[in-house]
Amino acid sequence: MGHRCCSKQKVKRGLWSPEEDDKLVKHITTHGHGSWSSVPKLAGLQRCGKSCRLRWINYLRPDLKRGSFTAEEEQIIIDVHRILGNRWAQIAKHLPGRTDNEVKNFWNSCIKKKLLSQGLDPKTHNLLSSRQRASNKLACKYSSSSPSSQSQHGSFTVFNITSHAKDTNNNNNTTMMMNPPPPVVTFPHQSPNPNTTYAQNLYGSSMDTPFVSSSTCFGNMLYESDPCIWDDANAVAETFEEPRVDSLPPVPQPQQRENDDKIDMDCSLMEGDAGSFDLGLLESTLMSAAMDDFGWNF
DNA sequence: AAGCAGCCCAACCGCTTGCGA
DNA sequence: ATCGCAAGCGGTTGGGCTGCT
Numbered sequence: 001m002g003h004r005c006c007s008k009q010k011v012k013r014g015l016w017s018p019e020e021d022d023k024l025v026k027h028i029t030t031h032g033h034g035s036w037s038s039v040p041k042l043a044g045l046q047r048c049g050k051s052c053r054l055r056w057i058n059y060l061r062p063d064l065k066r067g068s069f070t071a072e073e074e075q076i077i078i079d080v081h082r083i084l085g086n087r088w089a090q091i092a093k094h095l096p097g098r099t100d101n102e103v104k105n106f107w108n109s110c111i112k113k114k115l116l117s118q119g120l121d122p123k124t125h126n127l128l129s130s131r132q133r134a135s136n137k138l139a140c141k142y143s144s145s146s147p148s149s150q151s152q153h154g155s156f157t158v159f160n161i162t163s164h165a166k167d168t169n170n171n172n173n174t175t176m177m178m179n180p181p182p183p184v185v186t187f188p189h190q191s192p193n194p195n196t197t198y199a200q201n202l203y204g205s206s207m208d209t210p211f212v213s214s215s216t217c218f219g220n221m222l223y224e225s226d227p228c229i230w231d232d233a234n235a236v237a238e239t240f241e242e243p244r245v246d247s248l249p250p251v252p253q254p255q256q257r258e259n260d261d262k263i264d265m266d267c268s269l270m271e272g273d274a275g276s277f278d279l280g281l282l283e284s285t286l287m288s289a290a291m292d293d294f295g296w297n298f
Numbered sequence: 299a300a301g302c303a304g305c306c307c308a309a310c311c312g313c314t315t316g317c318g319a
Numbered sequence: 320a321t322c323g324c325a326a327g328c329g330g331t332t333g334g335g336c337t338g339c340t
Contacts, residue, residue, distance in 0.1 A: 015308070015334080037325065053326075054309065089328060100328070105307050 012046045016055055020045055024052055025060050058101045065097025069106050077103060078111060082125045 012020075027043035033056065036049035045052060069077070073095050080091045088100035088107075095103065112122045121128050 013310075035325075049325085050311095051309075058308070086329070101308075104329075109306055 011040075011048045011051070013051070016047075016059075020047070021055070021060060024055060028056060028060075054101075058099045063097055064099065065095075069098075069110075073098070074106075074111065077107060078115075078125075081107065081111075085123075 016024075023043050023045055024039070027039065031042065033039055033053070036053040039045070039049050039052045040047050043052070047055075076094050077091055080094050084090050086104075088104040092098050092100040092103045107122075115122045115125070116128075119128050119133050120126065121132070
């Protein structure tokens with residue numbers, strides 16, 4: 001096989017030697033990369049341009065941060081991933097000096113397992129169903145609230161919601177464990193519409209016509225994972241052209257900064273308490289994601 | 299000490315997107 | 320409008336390292 005971009009050339013593959021690194025660094029620092037496809041030839045490397053680009057971006061760039069991820073970076077990754085999903089390049093933009101590849105690897109090797117061990121679905125950030133947890137060998141001590149079951153970094157938060165959501169299948173009021181619905185949050189640039197919600201502000205703060213409601217967001221999210229709950233919200237889920245389902249805030253969870261113990265939250269929180277969300281991060285992330293998706297420029 | 303399994307992460311693959319001709 | 324090329328991106332692979340038996 002081989003790269004389509006360099007199928008006619010004989011190219012070296014595999015790990016880069018220090019000599020190759022040196023050649024590439026010298027070439028780019030003196031000439032810039034210009035067209036990557038021409039870099040190997042100009043730099044005297046038997047690599048394809050794509051490989052050179054990747055090596056530079058992921059390893060040789062002078063502005064790269066080295067070393068393990070900090071707890072703060074880890075939390076940012078989790079927060080942004082909850083909003084954007086596996087959009088590693090977007091996530092990496094929030095972490096100066098980190099690459100998408102690095103973030104992706106860190107997620108797959110560490111964070112994913114931590115979330116699973118917390119009983120959280122790494123894809124949705126929702127609590128796993130009991131069946132999923134049972135099948136998840138890593139989901140140990142899920143129900144424990146002892147500190148030992150929490151993240152080493154103390155940056156994860158498991159929310160134990162006691163909700164009286166209505167199970168539409170049996171019409172029984174049931175108490176269930178679930179992530180909190182998004183709180184109704186008002187921003188400084190609050191919409192004149194008193195019903196304007198969290199998501200409206202995040203996506204539509206500068207727009208006259210709010211196009212998404214928090215219940216829609218939540219409904220979308222739950223629709224994927226647990227349709228029996230809140231399904232009345234799904235009625236409006238398809239009435240607007242959503243940017244991407246995974247770019248909507250699935251379930252914004254309060255960031256518990258001072259106490260890592262699992263907390264019990266009552267759904268009355270959603271009536272007005274924003275908790276301690278990292279609203280700035282969420283807002284900037286969503287805005288940048290929305291701008292990327294829509295090509296907005298402000 | 300040797301063999302094995304699991305993990306980590308650098309690198310690759312292939313698809314998508316953007317852009318100019 | 321379409322084609323081709325380059326870059327960007329996310330998923331996957333595989334080699335090396337580490338810890339366990």
